[in-house]
Amino acid sequence: MxxxxxxxxxxxxxxxxxxKFNRGDLGALHGVYEKYKDDLVTLAAALLTDVSAAExxxxxxxxxxxxxxxxxxxxxxxKGYLATCVANNARNRNKSQRRRSxxxxxxxxxxxxxxxxxxxxxxxxxxxxxxSGALARLPYEQREVLIxxxxxGMKFRTIAxxxxxxxxxxxxRYRYALDKLRSMLNGEARK
Amino acid sequence: MRPAENLNDxxxxxxxxxxxxxxxxxxxxxxxxxxxxxxxxSVRSEPKIWRIIMKGKTAKIAVAAVILVGVLVLTNVFxxxxxxxxxxxxxxxxxxxxxxxxxVEMTMTGDMRPGGERVIQTTMVISNEYGIKGETTMPxxxxxxxxxxQMYVLPDQKVMLSLMPQQKKYMRVELDEELLARMKKQNxxxxxxxxxxxxxEYTELGRTVLNGVEADGFETTDPKxxxxxxxxxxxxxxxxxxxWLPVLWEVEMKMNDQMSxxxxxxxxxxxxxxxxxxxEPVIPEDFTSMIDDGxxxxxxxxxxxxxxxxxxxxxxxxxxxxxxxxSLMREFTTFNAEARAKLRDEIKQKEREQGVMKEAxxxxxxxxRPIQSLALFYSTLVQDGKEPVYYGETVGPDxxxxxxxxxxxxxxxxxxxxxxxxxxxxxxxxLAKLEKFSIDSGNKSPSITEEAALExxxxxxxxxxxxxxxxxxxxxEYDQAFSELTKAIEIDPRLARAYVTRGQAYNDKHxxxxxxxxxxxxxxxxxxxxxxxxxxxxxxxxxxxxxLAVADYSKAIEIDPLVAEPYRGRARVYYYKGEFDxxxxxxxxxxxLGHPVGSKLLEKLRKASGRD
Numbered sequence: 001m002x003x004x005x006x007x008x009x010x011x012x013x014x015x016x017x018x019x020k021f022n023r024g025d026l027g028a029l030h031g032v033y034e035k036y037k038d039d040l041v042t043l044a045a046a047l048l049t050d051v052s053a054a055e056x057x058x059x060x061x062x063x064x065x066x067x068x069x070x071x072x073x074x075x076x077x078x079k080g081y082l083a084t085c086v087a088n089n090a091r092n093r094n095k096s097q098r099r100r101s102x103x104x105x106x107x108x109x110x111x112x113x114x115x116x117x118x119x120x121x122x123x124x125x126x127x128x129x130x131x132s133g134a135l136a137r138l139p140y141e142q143r144e145v146l147i148x149x150x151x152x153g154m155k156f157r158t159i160a161x162x163x164x165x166x167x168x169x170x171x172x173r174y175r176y177a178l179d180k181l182r183s184m185l186n187g188e189a190r191k
Numbered sequence: 192m193r194p195a196e197n198l199n200d201x202x203x204x205x206x207x208x209x210x211x212x213x214x215x216x217x218x219x220x221x222x223x224x225x226x227x228x229x230x231x232x233s234v235r236s237e238p239k240i241w242r243i244i245m246k247g248k249t250a251k252i253a254v255a256a257v258i259l260v261g262v263l264v265l266t267n268v269f270x271x272x273x274x275x276x277x278x279x280x281x282x283x284x285x286x287x288x289x290x291x292x293x294x295v296e297m298t299m300t301g302d303m304r305p306g307g308e309r310v311i312q313t314t315m316v317i318s319n320e321y322g323i324k325g326e327t328t329m330p331x332x333x334x335x336x337x338x339x340x341q342m343y344v345l346p347d348q349k350v351m352l353s354l355m356p357q358q359k360k361y362m363r364v365e366l367d368e369e370l371l372a373r374m375k376k377q378n379x380x381x382x383x384x385x386x387x388x389x390x391x392e393y394t395e396l397g398r399t400v401l402n403g404v405e406a407d408g409f410e411t412t413d414p415k416x417x418x419x420x421x422x423x424x425x426x427x428x429x430x431x432x433x434x435w436l437p438v439l440w441e442v443e444m445k446m447n448d449q450m451s452x453x454x455x456x457x458x459x460x461x462x463x464x465x466x467x468x469x470x471e472p473v474i475p476e477d478f479t480s481m482i483d484d485g486x487x488x489x490x491x492x493x494x495x496x497x498x499x500x501x502x503x504x505x506x507x508x509x510x511x512x513x514x515x516x517x518s519l520m521r522e523f524t525t526f527n528a529e530a531r532a533k534l535r536d537e538i539k540q541k542e543r544e545q546g547v548m549k550e551a552x553x554x555x556x557x558x559x560r561p562i563q564s565l566a567l568f569y570s571t572l573v574q575d576g577k578e579p580v581y582y583g584e585t586v587g588p589d590x591x592x593x594x595x596x597x598x599x600x601x602x603x604x605x606x607x608x609x610x611x612x613x614x615x616x617x618x619x620x621x622l623a624k625l626e627k628f629s630i631d632s633g634n635k636s637p638s639i640t641e642e643a644a645l646e647x648x649x650x651x652x653x654x655x656x657x658x659x660x661x662x663x664x665x666x667x668e669y670d671q672a673f674s675e676l677t678k679a680i681e682i683d684p685r686l687a688r689a690y691v692t693r694g695q696a697y698n699d700k701h702x703x704x705x706x707x708x709x710x711x712x713x714x715x716x717x718x719x720x721x722x723x724x725x726x727x728x729x730x731x732x733x734x735x736x737x738x739l740a741v742a743d744y745s746k747a748i749e750i751d752p753l754v755a756e757p758y759r760g761r762a763r764v765y766y767y768k769g770e771f772d773x774x775x776x777x778x779x780x781x782x783x784l785g786h787p788v789g790s791k792l793l794e795k796l797r798k799a800s801g802r803d
Contacts, residue, residue: 026221026224026225027221027225029221030218030221033217033218033221037209037213037214037217038206038207038208038209040209041207041208041209041213042205042206042207045207046202046205051207054207055209055210055212055213058209058213058217059213059216059217059220062217062220062221063220066220066221066224067224123207124205124206124207127204128201128204128205131201131202131205132205146202147202150198150199150202150203151202151203151205155755157753164358166479178198181198182198185198
């Protein structure tokens with residue numbers, strides 16, 4: 001006899017937070033933040049390859065969460081909702097950043113080929129520094145699919161909708177990202 | 192080569208800690224909001240319907256709907272009549288124009304956030320021969336970027352087509368005869384616009400000079416002019432005294448305390464040259480449709496309006512309080528999740544019967560269609576001066592013989608919709624009697640029997656028991672959870688979610704037979720629910736009844752093949768049955784759907800099957 005399987009009491013815990021939130025209990029947000037802060041900061045950092053920008057993203061997300069608290073009802077998964085907010089915020093940030101840097105340096109590629117942020121790679125510790133360095137060299141859209149899928153467990157369908165592309169395109173980006181990452185890591189290993 | 196799994200595992204290891212600085216920032220903001228919130232708790236604001244609509248995937252559809260409604264309303268303003276010498280002349284002039292264009296600028300306040308503003312600009316070209324073409328620009332509610340939309344109404348093909356170049360999307364909507372006739376009449380014939388104004392009480396504003404053009408002004412504040420969409424409305428029309436053509440039309444609409452719209456229609460050009468090719472939109476090959484082809488606009492018939500009332504009552508147990516578009520949509524979005532989920536399940540069930548799975552957007556639109564029909568029908572009654580009166584605030588489905596809604600069909604004759612949604616034509620004297628009863632009954636609700644009231648109270652107390660039981664379960668207090676949930680079920684034996692939580696609690700306590708019985712009950716109540724089969728599959732699996740578990744998981748997958756959870760559950764059961772190939776297949780499927788499969792199961796499966 002194996003251990004009985006549960007359908008996730010984590011989800012029930014979230015349900016209670018959502019219930020409180022929808023009843024206008026903003027205090028529930030302290031708990032929500034504590035529960036998800038590390039995951040959300042990591043997600044934002046992995047997307048933007050910038051730790052301090054990541055903290056700003058998470059802060060922004062909670063500020064708008066607070067602002068909108070009385071204007072909408074939460075349904076569905078809290079974690080998924082927050083991850084989506086972070087991804088959207090990060091995407092917009094990346095867009096405006098690209099626009100700015102394109103305006104300053106027209107000739108340089110926007111995807112940040114040599115602009116890996118040392119603070120970012122250091123943040124994840126030795127073991128993962130090569131991975132984070134390689135992640136930083138992926139184009140934003142590819143990194144986004146990879147991180148949202150592999151780190152946040154988001155469905156391709158959901159990611160595709162957010163990026164405004166077809167599921168096939170999202171899956172294609174995921175495969176490209178994995179392939180590139182693999183060759184970057186192997187390439188460096190051989191050096 | 193590293194297998195994908197390894198990279199994925201590596202990525203999952205990424206872990207940062209939020210800095211103390213961030214902690215302080217966020218907690219302070221929450222506490223601050225909390226303090227402010229307590230101060231003004233009494234002024235809980237209602238959800239902003241536009242904000243909700245604009246945020247989601249429905250945004251562009253909503254834009255199209257706004258444009259459509261806008262077109263219906265905006266263009267209602269120029270008129271035929273002999274009340275005014277100037278306007279009679281205008282009609283003659285306008286009649287001669289085969290095609291004309293104008294610009295619309297709508298400033299919407301409070302639709303995104305209190306005090307926030309958004310400007311929507313549209314250029315319209317209207318041709319008597321070919322149809323309507325409009326180009327709209329507005330800021331994206333999420334990013335603030337300007338997005339543009341092209342809209343065509345093509346009477347020959349009976350379609351409305353919208354193109355969204357930035358998103359590479361299009362939307363093609365079929366128009367029915369009635370709607371088309373109405374749009375044609377109103378949009379191709381500026382006489383209709385002036386007519387409406389002169390049908391209302393209006394005042395003359397005298398003469399002024401606008402952009403070097405001498406113009407006479409007219410103003411109305413008759414609610415009829417906004418087709419019941421606004422609480423307060425003011426419309427001004429300025430006409431060139433030389434050419435007797437409209438030069439400026441200005442509308443101020445206050446929807447409610449938070450939302451208002453300021454619209455300016457100007458830049459009229461008469462007899463602009465148009466070619467057939469201007470009205471032959473080409474959908475580029477890489478554009479995809481936002482909705483399934485063949486989607487039809489909500490119709491505006493009495494029948495569809497009654498359907499809308501019925502749907503609303505089925506979902507919420509009462510009729511909408513008001514039936515203008517804005518109030519109705521706002522009420523609709525405040526429905527609880529359970530009611531919406533129920534509706535979604537019903538729609539999915541219907542689709543399965545018809546053997547089609549639809550795009551989510553189409554599904555959403557179809558769900559709302561009867562409700563929109565109701566609002567559109569009501570607005571046509573207002574526009575056509577049929578004096579509709581609606582008593583949704585006082586009359587509910589239980590007030591079978593009370594007048595819910597009525598409108599004039601001819602002099603002294605009225606059509607009446609009763610609380611039970613039956614209709615009847617009655618003369619004015621009888622209507623007066625019926626309505627007196629209806630208004631009185633609204634105050635006392637005599638036709639709601641005590642029994643029914645008791646039942647209502649019971650239902651809400653069942654939900655209270657459920658909520659408490661759910662909270663106890665979450666806190667791991669199983670005994671209290673069982674007693675509260677059982678109490679909830681005793682009061683309302685059809686409260687599915689109480690069975691769900693109790694079933695999960697039984698499952699946790701290894702009382703699998705009882706868990707299975709509860710999940711079976713859920714399936715009886717909500718046969719179309721994927722999660723109910725998934726839950727029972729889990730309990731069967733835990734009870735060692737593998738074949739029944741596989742059957743339940745398979746049923747869940749059949750209902751909704753895009754939910755990952757049952758694949759993962761079935762993979763686990765296949766593993767226990769020793770059917771490793773099937774297990775792997777389900778693992779891949781769950782992963783493809785974006786659901787992580789537990790590392791323990793993967794490890795065991797790798798070991799048992801010798802694969803990696």
